[in-house]
């Protein structure tokens with residue numbers, strides 16, 4: 001599925017409650033992909049929405065932890081949010097232009113200074129302010145932080161949202177399409193996790209294992225200790241491919257697991273336990289049910 005010069009990456013959205021994060025996502029994604037989370041999570045990241053075009057894909061992450069103070073003693077953001085913000089390609093910092101600059105925004109700006117990721121300031125709700133008020137407002141925010149870009153929008157009216165998306169794309173590296181174009185699901189993370197595992201295998205085994213392998217997330221649940229337990233099955237077509245993926249005394253599979261686990265932890269923002277299985281499924285590509293389970297469509 002890899003397209004030439006396709007760009008992709010993760011972008012975190014931060015902003016205090018009510019600034020319009022969900023409204024922006026709804027506008028960007030439209031009704032095409034309904035993203036729902038299993039349960040409300042206060043510190044774990046979740047995928048807010050996935051925006052896909054011909055040549056780029058942006059996976060928007062919600063980063064709730066930035067608002068949570070680590071302890072009563074300090075204002076340091078929690079480790080999850082810190083790791084996420086350090087790993088993504090860009091951060092969208094949404095503010096409410098009609099409310100103006102307040103303590104909540106100052107707090108977030110302070111947290112953002114702890115990471116080096118480019119931050120795009122998004123002034124939302126410009127439909128609610130007089131045009132003359134915009135520049136002085138931008139000046140106030142500029143004093144807080146050295147933003148990579150500043151984009152005024154109205155998420156509700158859709159004003160300037162395309163400009164924002166263009167700006168975001170400037171910060172994406174070349175990368176795979178993590179997520180199918182037209183998938184409607186309540187488990188968006190699973191596609192990305194499967195793709196991350198697949199990517200590691202292809203990268204590590206190079207030419208020896210063809211692109212026909214598939215990865216399926218069989219089970220994913222949060223344990224009582226907060227660790228997310230993920231069971232993934234790697235489907236291959238031949239025993240020889242199974243041998244290559246497992247490697248000598250399991251060394252290859254172990255390395256795949258190690259590298260994938262890093263990426264998945266960064267994505268979810270929580271500790272994970274990744275269980276990998278390799279199964280030979282002859283000619284799996286022709287089996288309708290398997291295809292459906294894997295999230296492919298007939299015409300894909």
Ligand SMILES: Nc1nc2c(ncn2[C@@H]2O[C@H](COP(=O)(O)OP(=O)(O)OP(=O)(O)O)[C@@H](O)[C@H]2O)c(=O)[nH]1
Pocket residue numbers: 015016017018019020021022023024124125126127128153154155156157
């Ligand atoms: N006038 C105007 N209202 C907006 C705009 N964007 C969002 N709103 C309104 O602001 C309110 C909050 O929007 P949400 O999208 O729910 O905000 P949120 O940041 O997702 O809020 P939390 O989920 O609490 O973090 C809603 O009533 C929206 O209709 C905008 O561009 N203009």
